Amino acid sequence: MxxxxxxxxxxxxxxxxxxxxxxxxxxxxxxxxxxxxxxxxxxxxxxxxxxxxxxxxxxxxxxxxxxxxxxxxxxxxxxxxxxxxxxxxxxxxxxxxxxxxxxxxxxxxxxxxxxxxxxxxxxxxxxxxxxxxxxxxxxxxxxxxxxxxxxxxxxxxxxxxxxxxxxxxxxxxxxxxxxDNSNAPGTTEMEMAHRPLILIDPGHGGVDSGAVMANGIFEKTITLAFAKKLQEILIASGRFDVALTREDDHFVRLDERVDIARQNKASLFLSIHADAFDDHAIRGASIYTRDEQATDVLDKVLADGENHSAVLAGAVAEAPDAAAVDILVDLMRREMRRQAFKASTAIIDQLQASVPVRRFPLRRANFFVLQAPDVPSVLLELGFVSNDADARNLASPDWRDRTAEAVARGIAQYFDDGGGT
Incomplete structure (x- = not known):
């Protein structure tokens, strides 16, 4: 039958x-x-x-x-x-x-x-x-x-x-x-082949737990829960295809995360983190684009810490020597960094209306995971688990949902403003 x-x-x-x-x-x-x-x-x-x-x-x-x-x-x-x-x-x-x-x-x-x-x-x-x-x-x-x-x-x-x-x-x-087109029988009404692919990267995972809250909750758990909520919201919008670099608690090397974005030709790569710092007064969300010269000492410490923790958990490939990079690749990288800045600006515009952000929330640092030369890549720090107020927010489902909604609006704004073109 x-x-x-x-x-x-x-x-x-x-x-x-x-x-x-x-x-x-x-x-x-x-x-x-x-x-x-x-x-x-x-x-x-x-x-x-x-x-x-x-x-x-x-x-x-x-x-x-x-x-x-x-x-x-x-x-x-x-x-x-x-x-x-x-x-x-x-x-x-x-x-x-x-x-x-x-x-x-x-x-x-x-x-x-x-x-x-x-x-x-x-x-x-x-x-x-x-x-x-x-x-x-x-x-x-x-x-x-x-x-x-x-x-x-x-x-x-x-x-x-x-x-x-x-x-x-x-x-x-x-x-x-x-x-021969995206509206062929068997597809949905949405023009699937024309939807941008958003690749969300929940930081850490498996043996790499990331930062740890005072109550014992790991950064890897926070980032995965947030990534899944953001994925749900973006899918529900009907505008994007969305994938995660990991969907459970397993370790994915930094170079693998970059490769997933490149091989699947993602329209935007968004890495999610929630860090810790010795100065417990520092709090708020911020967003990073890649630059070999960090915005300040804290940003260099955070990037070095993220890169180092991944090396301890499993080897990553060396970043290519700048002198050996072909000029066309260098031009592509410049364009991707320009697009990444547009995306980060759009996301922060939406975030700061909904949740606490750092005094200067648009940041730069040499995060390994942002090195793809052909995919706009940004890293979102949700907050600091070392700050009591941020830690309470990061553990709150209501805060997570509200923040994910704001990030989703920012991503939509980026593409509305011509991002990815």
Whole structure:
């Protein structure tokens, strides 16, 4: 019964967002990426794991891949469900796909439905929509993966979307007809291929705990909670695709964080921290762009401390010698620093209206994690765990939510003002 509905809707594949090779030629590259995935390439792509989590507010599907590939999704009726197809030749799961005990998903299954397609079928208790979907390239220790986020929607909206998917889909036999634009059947109404990718970097993690509050709460815990809240707000805006450098408590080297941003061509990289200092009177949020000459001694101490803690937890690559940098790369780096300053200014404009900030909140320091020459990169210090007032704020969910809302408004302002162009 489940596949009877699916037989009427031939899923059209779209190129994963992270595969687009140039922000200035997205439509051409979407077509090129789709056409470039030959049958031989598909045969070598394998799905190795699939994970599904859900609450009443949202659900997330993560598919581990042997290499980046293409995907498509549609909303279906009778039964109410969402189907996600991935172009892959084989499937060898480390463990079976399990259905969450709670939430809007009643039944989940995955199967090889064709020689070049693996389908995940999510039968729903209540209507949902795909809010964002993107492919991340492999990075040291982490496989390539497809991430699909879903959120509730009204029954009327779901029915309308399912009917539109059915009417617009390609109903024919043979090879999939690859999409040539971001509004192809199987996408959401949002123009997915034109949304900026925001990469949020929760500082520290795993063996690198970062600063520690008097009550024993680690900086790594604060930054991850804040990053997840900010991700939720940005996704809900419908304007951005959002990924995290880590989604749980594990260690990611600084050079890996930079590589994730570069390989996935992020439109903005935002690293989140909450530091400590000997002078407990220092408090407030601030935001950093990279400069070899720090704004003042405190900023140099903070940057040196962050860079040193990462080296202790695991080796990082040496920064390139300035004399060896090609002039074109140097010009690109200058432009990215200009964009980073625009982003930091927009974020601080929103932050200082909502939360305490330092007297001069726009700062410069030589943070390793900000060194990508082709991605605008900024580092947000939420406050100082060594200051009692900041520590209370950092432990407060209300403060976290209010601050994340302000940062999200700042990011939106940056792109509204032409950021990333």
């Amino acid at each position: 489940l596949f009877r509905s699916l037989s009427m809707v031939f899923l059209v594949f779209i190129a994963g967002l992270a595969q687009i090779n140039s922000a200035t030629a997205q439509e051409d590259n979407a077509v090129g990426a789709a056409q470039g995935l030959a049958a031989a390439d598909v045969a070598n792509i394998q799905i190795n794991a699939v994970r599904l989590t859900a609450s009443e507010e949202r659900a997330r599907l993560i598919v581990d891949l042997s290499a980046p590939t293409q995907f498509a999704f549609v909303s279906l009726l009778d039964p109410m469900s969402i189907a996600i197809d991935v172009r892959a030749g084989t499937m060898q799961l480390s463990e079976p796909l399990s259905t969450p005990q709670t939430g809007p998903i009643a039944e989940a299954s995955i199967s090889q439905v064709a020689a070049d397609r693996v389908r995940t079928l999510l039968v729903l208790r209540s209507p949902m929509q795909v809010q964002q979907a993107y492919v991340l390239k492999a990075i040291d220790g982490q496989p390539a993966r497809l991430v699909v986020d879903m959120v509730p929607r009204s029954e009327a909206d779901f029915v309308a979307k399912a009917e539109a998917d059915k009417a617009n889909s390609t109903a024919q036999d043979g090879e999939p007809q690859l999409a």
